[in-house]
Amino acid sequence: MRVGLFALGIGTGARPGAILKTAAEAERRGISTLWVGEHVVLFDRQDSKYPYAASGEFPLPGGADWLDPFITLTFAAAVTRTIRLATGICLVPEHNPMVLAKEVASLDRLSGGRFALGVGIGWSAEEFAALGIPFERRAQRTREYIEVMRRLWSDDTATFHGEFVNFDAAKSFPKPVRGGKLPIIFGGESGPALKRTADIGDGWFGFNVGPDDAAPLVDKLRAMLKANGRDPRDVEIVACPYTKKITADDLKKYDAAGVDELVILSSPPEDESQVSGWIERIAREWVEPAAKIR
Structure with missing residues (x-):
């Protein structure tokens, strides 16, 4: 089992x-x-309810530092060579898909093909309103935008006519290293979110998923994949406990459920000189035990 880290772009990160x-x-x-x-x-x-808190309250104040994920990951890409870079998640319906396709392809090229696009449809109606984008039909908008981007990443000359996007004979270069097969990982734990993964996703990112929550969700997703004639082994399973308290012993439960990567959410220390020690602790507590499972 692999271990990922959700730490950058926010607050001390x-x-x-x-x-x-x-x-x-x-x-x-x-x-x-x-x-x-x-x-x-x-x-x-x-008024919008944050889906990962019982109170519905978003845990950060409006004045919290929150960097753009693509700029943050590009910055990180410059000092790394092998680690994967991913959005967790990108609010796809809030973007122009032509511009987003270019940003994704640029980051993927600059990082040597290390990028995966984690996708979500969003939960904050206020954020959509501030951006001038309809909150309604955002799921349908997301599906169409994914199709548009894959077309731009795959075809030398792309044409598309849909509900939200229309263009003829457009060229977008460079392409991602894997072209239209750049991994797209859908977030969300609801039935419709799992269905998006089963229909068009290369992976699923379950957020706030505890060790006992994982198996039922993964089983449901696998059933949907099989119903679509897809091999469940071709779809990556990622889970982040977020607010759920876990121990290293729980790694076996995640593994048994079919989780390929467990994502640890942790903020860098205030004192940047302590970053190395913080990462060492994460490695000892999570990376090393997870590596022994498979």
Whole structure:
């Protein structure tokens, strides 16, 4: 089992020195993936309910530092060579898909083909409103945008006519290293979210998924994949406990459930000189035990 790290781009993980040191040390100690999340704007108060808190309250204040994930990952890519880079997640319906396709392809090329696009449809109606994008039909918008981007990444000359996007004979270069097969990993734990993965995803990222939650969700996803005639072994399974408290003993439960990568959420220390020690602890507590399972 692999271990990823969700640590960069927010709060103490938004500082240049912390990003560079964390990325380099994480790669050195065998962490599989650096995951970076996305919000364009935050609010001190909003009516939308955050899905990962019982109170519905988002855990960060509106004034929290939150970097753009693509710039953050490009910065990290410059000091690494092998560690995977991924959005966890990118709010795809908040983007212009032509621009997003270019950003993804650029990051993937500059990193030598190490990027995976983690995708979500968003939960904050206030954020969509601030960006001037309809909150309704965001799931349908996301599916179409994914199709558009894969077309741009695959075809030398791309044409598309859909509900939200229309263009003829467009060229977008460079392509990602794997072209249209750049991995797209869908987030979300609901039935519709799992169905998106089963229909068009290369992977699934379950957030706030405890060791006992993983198996039922993975089983449901596998059933959907089989119903679609897809081999479940071709779809990556990623899980992050987030608020769920776990121990190293729980790694076996995640493995038995079929989880390929467990993502540890942890913020870099305030003192950047302590980043190396922080990564060492994560490696001892999670990376080394996980490596022994498979």
